Amino acid sequence: MKLDRTAYLTLALSLGVPVALALLNQTTEVGSALHIPTYVVALAGKYLCYAMLALAVDLVWGFAGILSLGHAAFFALGGYAMGMYLMRQIGTRGVYGNAELPDFMVFLGWHELPWYWQGSQWFPFAVAMALIVPGVLAMGFGWLAFRSRVTGVYLSIITQALTYALLLAFFRNDMGFGGNNGMTDFKDILGLNVQADSTRSALMVISALCLCVQYLVARFVVQSRFGKVLIAVRNTESRTRFLGYRPEAYKLVVWTLSAVMAGIGGALYVPQVGIINPSEFAPANSIEAVIWVAVGGRGTLSGAILGAVAVNFGKTWFTGMLPDYWLYALGALFIFVTLFLPKGIMGLFAKRAAKPVAVLEVAE
Amino acid sequence: MTETQTLPGDTLLYLGGVTVSFDGFRALNALSLVLEKGEMRAVIGPNGAGKTTMMDVITGKTRPDTGKVMFGVNTDLTQLDEPAIAALGIGRKFQKPTVFEPHTVWDNILLALAGDRKPRFSLWAKETAEERTRIESVLETVRMKDQRHRLGGDLSHGQKQWLEIGMLLAQEPQLLLVDEPVAGMTDAETEQTAELLREINKTRSVVVVEHDMAFVRALDVKVTVLHEGSVLSEGSIDNVSADPRVVEVYLGR
Numbered sequence: 001m002k003l004d005r006t007a008y009l010t011l012a013l014s015l016g017v018p019v020a021l022a023l024l025n026q027t028t029e030v031g032s033a034l035h036i037p038t039y040v041v042a043l044a045g046k047y048l049c050y051a052m053l054a055l056a057v058d059l060v061w062g063f064a065g066i067l068s069l070g071h072a073a074f075f076a077l078g079g080y081a082m083g084m085y086l087m088r089q090i091g092t093r094g095v096y097g098n099a100e101l102p103d104f105m106v107f108l109g110w111h112e113l114p115w116y117w118q119g120s121q122w123f124p125f126a127v128a129m130a131l132i133v134p135g136v137l138a139m140g141f142g143w144l145a146f147r148s149r150v151t152g153v154y155l156s157i158i159t160q161a162l163t164y165a166l167l168l169a170f171f172r173n174d175m176g177f178g179g180n181n182g183m184t185d186f187k188d189i190l191g192l193n194v195q196a197d198s199t200r201s202a203l204m205v206i207s208a209l210c211l212c213v214q215y216l217v218a219r220f221v222v223q224s225r226f227g228k229v230l231i232a233v234r235n236t237e238s239r240t241r242f243l244g245y246r247p248e249a250y251k252l253v254v255w256t257l258s259a260v261m262a263g264i265g266g267a268l269y270v271p272q273v274g275i276i277n278p279s280e281f282a283p284a285n286s287i288e289a290v291i292w293v294a295v296g297g298r299g300t301l302s303g304a305i306l307g308a309v310a311v312n313f314g315k316t317w318f319t320g321m322l323p324d325y326w327l328y329a330l331g332a333l334f335i336f337v338t339l340f341l342p343k344g345i346m347g348l349f350a351k352r353a354a355k356p357v358a359v360l361e362v363a364e
Numbered sequence: 365m366t367e368t369q370t371l372p373g374d375t376l377l378y379l380g381g382v383t384v385s386f387d388g389f390r391a392l393n394a395l396s397l398v399l400e401k402g403e404m405r406a407v408i409g410p411n412g413a414g415k416t417t418m419m420d421v422i423t424g425k426t427r428p429d430t431g432k433v434m435f436g437v438n439t440d441l442t443q444l445d446e447p448a449i450a451a452l453g454i455g456r457k458f459q460k461p462t463v464f465e466p467h468t469v470w471d472n473i474l475l476a477l478a479g480d481r482k483p484r485f486s487l488w489a490k491e492t493a494e495e496r497t498r499i500e501s502v503l504e505t506v507r508m509k510d511q512r513h514r515l516g517g518d519l520s521h522g523q524k525q526w527l528e529i530g531m532l533l534a535q536e537p538q539l540l541l542v543d544e545p546v547a548g549m550t551d552a553e554t555e556q557t558a559e560l561l562r563e564i565n566k567t568r569s570v571v572v573v574e575h576d577m578a579f580v581r582a583l584d585v586k587v588t589v590l591h592e593g594s595v596l597s598e599g600s601i602d603n604v605s606a607d608p609r610v611v612e613v614y615l616g617r
Contacts (some may be wrong), residue, residue: 134547195426221487224486224487224488224489225474225475225486225487225489226483226486226487227487228467228471228474228486229475229483229486230473231464231466231467232464232467232475234460234462235464235465235466236464236465237463238425238446238458239462239463239464240475241445241446241447241450242423242446242449242450242455242456242532243475243476243535244447244450244451244481244535245447245475245481246447246481249482249483250483253483253487
């Protein structure tokens with residue numbers, strides 16, 4: 001795999017900044033000029049998880065031309081898998097003090113764990129589920145959709161329907177995932193207090209590491225011959241078919257990989273924000289992820305990370321100042337980028353780069 | 365020709381009584397056509413005669429309502445989809461030149477090279493010396509050696525047509541289906557294309573769909589005239605030009 005300057009810079013920043021924040025949080029005293037408060041660490045950790053979601057979206061949208069408007073569903077499923085583990089760690093410290101059942105189950109009058117909660121108390125099992133559940137759902141969905149040659153806006157609409165259906169399903173108390181309230185009040189992860197500064201710093205650095213690994217995997221995929229076929233499919237799907245390629249197979253592989261990447265992001269997100277509820281499935285979340293990618297630069301990978309961090313930083317800042325107007329600002333940003341920066345922020349640097357990862361046509 | 369007739373062993377492509385309807389419109393109407401191994405055939409006909417639909421049927425894009433489509437003696441093409449038919453050795457050039465615009469000329473040919481098409485192969489595939497030699501030789505044939513680093517999207521119309529023909533060659537098909545290869549080409553380019561197709565025909569069978577009569581004459585091969593979805597006339601260009609039915613179709617009633 002070839003790494004250019006953009007790639008080194010992306011890796012250095014994605015890892016270097018979080019490590020620096022964590023060190024400044026852990027090694028300096030509160031009140032010192034160099035001290036980084038814990039809420040900044042928590043925010044940075046959240047942004048890094050969003051960056052993984054953005055990377056996942058860019059992989060399918062930027063390189064395979066699949067505009068997913070439901071990618072947050074995979075992120076949320078990964079989050080739920082981790083949330084289940086965290087719920088089981090609460091044990092007798094819950095309101096009802098039930099060692100076996102999470103509070104919401106006691107409240108519903110349940111007497112035993114449903115079968116799909118079995119094993120969730122083991123961390124490795126929870127991690128495996130955070131990968132497998134989004135992956136298997138994506139594989140089933142993709143197999144049906146790509147085999148039937150559903151493309152373009154129709155595919156976007158059914159991805160949106162997918163996340164909406166999950167939103168409605170997870171709202172139901174009977175599903176056994178905490179219904180409307182979801183899961184919260186987490187205490188421990190691997191025996192460590194999730195609220196502790198040191199745990200937060202560690203989770204953020206782990207998120208940064210995962211993001212870097214995902215970035216390298218995504219780069220390997222798009223630079224391989226597989227990636228060239230993907231770009232060919234995005235550009236002229238029928239041509240690839242008459243050359244003997246099966247675009248549905250290529251799409252299925254990258255779609256499933258992308259869902260797993262999003263799931264990892266979600267699994268790291270939940271312990272850092274301390275809650276997972278059905279609103280994570282809201283269609284608006286998936287659309288926001290697409291906007292991050294568009295702002296950063298579609299089909300560039302680095303741009304997805306940049307876009308996710310920049311837009312969410314903007315969101316934090318903006319919602320602090322004018323909380324009611326954030327959605328207008330986001331809409332305006334999207335229109336501005338579409339009209340004036342069709343290649344996103346990365347497009348501004350593209351002329352200086354020796355060779356872009358992929359060339360995108362403006363009209364697309 | 366009837367469907368029960370046994371096919372001679374040197375038949376490469378056989379269409380028997382192929383009918384395709386779209387919403388009641390018969391794009392192909394009991395079309396029958398036999399192509400021998402090594403043959404080059406020109407297919408002409410006015411707009412709507414069914415030329416492109418015929419290509420669609422052969423390449424698996426459209427499934428016929430009735431009729432037989434056989435490749436070689438015992439492969440039924442109506443049961444296969446596009447990638448499977450491509451893998452059998454049928455390459456297709458579209459009417460509108462269709463190359464991978466974001467890729468270089470080199471990568472366009474690389475992706476077209478005959479070989480494993482599975483994701484699990486392409487994920488780990490490294491460009492081999494053997495592949496490089498094959499790409500070089502294709503570039504040589506289509507006279508694009510000095511264009512290798514240019515992007516498909518930056519090529520002129522004529523260059524895209526050649527690149528697409530080059531991609532077809534890289535596929536190493538037994539049969540090439542070429543839809544209007546000289547549309548929009550200059551006279552010099554047209555002449556070079558005719559030369560290129562004759563060169564290709566030395567080792568492969570070719571079906572050329574074309575409007576340009578001068579080009580068809582330059583190819584100097586057997587001509588099939590389509591009209592309203594069936595064969596109107598077949599023979600040398602001089603014979604079909606002299607056929608009163610052909611004259612009527614082309615010049616109007």
